[in-house]
Amino acid sequence: MKNLFFLLLFCSSFSLLANSPTHKKSRDRAFLGIHSTEISMKKAEILGFQNPHGVYVTKIVNNSAADRAGLQPFDYIYAIGMFEMTDSEGLTRILNKFKPGDDAEILFVRKGKQQSVTVEFDKYGSISCVAPAIRKSFLGVQKVNDRFDDGGIEVSVMNNTSAEKIGLQSGDVITEIDGVKMVDWKDLTTMMGTKQAGEPIEITYFRDGEFEKASGELEGRRSYSYSNDCEDKWDGRADRWEERAERFEERAEKWAERIEEQAEELEQKIEDRIERYLERERDDDDSGFNDDDNFHLNERPKVPSAPEMETETRVADLAPNIGIVTTEEMEFLATRREVAFAPTASLVIENISFSADAETGHHNLNFSVPSSGGTIVQLFNASGRLIYEYELGGFSGQFHDLIDVSQNAPGEYFLIVNQNDNMAVRKVKFELQ
Numbered sequence: 001m002k003n004l005f006f007l008l009l010f011c012s013s014f015s016l017l018a019n020s021p022t023h024k025k026s027r028d029r030a031f032l033g034i035h036s037t038e039i040s041m042k043k044a045e046i047l048g049f050q051n052p053h054g055v056y057v058t059k060i061v062n063n064s065a066a067d068r069a070g071l072q073p074f075d076y077i078y079a080i081g082m083f084e085m086t087d088s089e090g091l092t093r094i095l096n097k098f099k100p101g102d103d104a105e106i107l108f109v110r111k112g113k114q115q116s117v118t119v120e121f122d123k124y125g126s127i128s129c130v131a132p133a134i135r136k137s138f139l140g141v142q143k144v145n146d147r148f149d150d151g152g153i154e155v156s157v158m159n160n161t162s163a164e165k166i167g168l169q170s171g172d173v174i175t176e177i178d179g180v181k182m183v184d185w186k187d188l189t190t191m192m193g194t195k196q197a198g199e200p201i202e203i204t205y206f207r208d209g210e211f212e213k214a215s216g217e218l219e220g221r222r223s224y225s226y227s228n229d230c231e232d233k234w235d236g237r238a239d240r241w242e243e244r245a246e247r248f249e250e251r252a253e254k255w256a257e258r259i260e261e262q263a264e265e266l267e268q269k270i271e272d273r274i275e276r277y278l279e280r281e282r283d284d285d286d287s288g289f290n291d292d293d294n295f296h297l298n299e300r301p302k303v304p305s306a307p308e309m310e311t312e313t314r315v316a317d318l319a320p321n322i323g324i325v326t327t328e329e330m331e332f333l334a335t336r337r338e339v340a341f342a343p344t345a346s347l348v349i350e351n352i353s354f355s356a357d358a359e360t361g362h363h364n365l366n367f368s369v370p371s372s373g374g375t376i377v378q379l380f381n382a383s384g385r386l387i388y389e390y391e392l393g394g395f396s397g398q399f400h401d402l403i404d405v406s407q408n409a410p411g412e413y414f415l416i417v418n419q420n421d422n423m424a425v426r427k428v429k430f431e432l433q
Helices: 002-018 041-047 065-069 091-095 185-193 228-283 327-334
Strands: 034-037 055-060 076-080 103-110 113-120 141-145 153-157 173-177 200-207 210-217 318-323 350-357 362-381 386-403 411-419 422-432
Touching: 034 386, 055 065, 055 185, 065 113, 076 091, 141 185, 141 386, 153 185, 173 185, 185 386, 228 327, 318 350, 327 411, 327 422
Parallel strands: none
Antiparallel strands: 034 055, 055 076, 076 103, 103 113, 141 153, 153 173, 173 200, 200 210, 318 422, 350 362, 362 386, 362 411, 411 422
8 A cells, every 4th residue: 555655646746747837838938038147145235136036137139028128138137027036936937927928027127226127928939049140349358356245357458459458457357337237257248248349338447446437449359350251151150050949949849749748648657557556456355444554645654854955065075077068969059049159169178177176165177278269168057058158369278267166066067168260069067976
């Protein structure tokens, strides 16, 4: 009879999972059209956000519901309709409560002021997430430190760049760009992702005990001008990315349908097995409950109390393993708009390693690049969310930086190093040891 109890318990759990909001088919999901990231409690405090469980918008998908409603990068969304984000119910769970075509009020904070807009959700997969080809801007700074109590990024300034030409110097602490508070390096890279070459920029920085401003025009990422042929090449590459995204979406829908069919078959098999078990029990002369059974349906199995879990994963407990990325994983990464995807993946990187830094609680990322050129280092988690990015400009040689994965690990990550039109991709798996 104990086997029957656990079988019933499993079936009930399976039924709840199959009918949960997150079990929706992808084609029935409401689509808002933002790229976003969660923020730490400390960052929420610095920015004055009362609800620390919302999401910080980093990019807007063109022609999406968010784009039509006027949402912008650095908007902090903390509620949708009557559902406020909490530690256990984030953006994805709330969006699963809506259908394509539904209207909802988005509550958010922009530059310290609470605002709201009404959106009409799109159908998931109906909007292309591929950005149009643009000439990206390049500021020309590198991170020195972004761990100040009140936010800000201490930078070093590269020679002959936009930053140097508008008057920034190494050692300056950038606190605002275009009126938006810069708390950490992620904020700076997000802001630069919204700027095109030729656009104006105004930077507030701290130097020698005083706040000052610098302004000017941003130059392009590359030192040479783009010809029509080059623009055609970028447009063609965007078309190929869009085709890959469509193929991936079709494949994901087929997987979802297959999983749902298998779930229905498994549920039916469980029900049949329970029925056969009950029939055998009824036919058995010794069946039925009595005082010696020591089992009651209204009792619950006693589960020993687990020791209190630590709130954060200790860096010393994480052992990174570096491996090769599969073809399927490369196709998945190609669909992510934040990936600095190059046409070839043969960039040589040497002596790559992750090592724990017990003093800071982070991991040291080290590698060397024999070639030279404009370089971007990115780290994505298994769901394709960008958790680290470093734009190096013209770079060659040994790279070293501290990366905090404590809020995401353990799990799989994808390290992408992009230089000019070439890149290297590695899979990094952090396991508890």
